[in-house]
Amino acid sequence: MQQTYQDIFPNQDFSHLSRTVEQFLSSDTPLWWVDFVETEQGDQHKTSPSSPVACLWMGNAIDQITGLRHAHLFLLYVVPEHRRRGIGKALMEYAQTWARARGDRQIGLQVFSNNTPALNLYKKLGFQAQSLWMVKSLENGE
Numbered sequence: 001m002q003q004t005y006q007d008i009f010p011n012q013d014f015s016h017l018s019r020t021v022e023q024f025l026s027s028d029t030p031l032w033w034v035d036f037v038e039t040e041q042g043d044q045h046k047t048s049p050s051s052p053v054a055c056l057w058m059g060n061a062i063d064q065i066t067g068l069r070h071a072h073l074f075l076l077y078v079v080p081e082h083r084r085r086g087i088g089k090a091l092m093e094y095a096q097t098w099a100r101a102r103g104d105r106q107i108g109l110q111v112f113s114n115n116t117p118a119l120n121l122y123k124k125l126g127f128q129a130q131s132l133w134m135v136k137s138l139e140n141g142e
Helices: 002-008 019-023 087-102 117-125
Strands: 031-036 050-061 067-077 107-109
Touching: 031 087, 050 087, 050 117, 067 087, 087 107, 087 117
Parallel strands: 067 107
Antiparallel strands: 031 050, 050 067
16 A cells, blocks of 8 residues: 555655554455566476565445445555556456445545546546545645
8 A cells, every 4th residue: 555655656654554454454355466476488487486566455435325335445556567467457357346246336446636547547447536535735824
């Protein structure tokens, strides 16, 4: 989670995110990892230790209009050098399958307005804006 935010806001301290994980991670909020195992071609096949290249963290939310529970995407992250290979799309398809199996009728998510790659992915997958989260800084007495 920290790496996701650090990619978008590189000069910000995100050490507080561990509290978010502690508060929300549970058996009701599954977390899936995608590992990358490199092998050499040719006569010798060597396998290096796997290393995570992507993750998907799902949870629950309540639709503020209908009052129904629905799936909520807490986190989708793909390591930069593995992006644009279909991993994010595959994870989102997995999320939809998981949500449908639970009986959910929708998936919600929040995305930063300046995260163009994520916005493009979600739009391609059929996500549409339903609300706008607005904030106002209260610093400087404004």
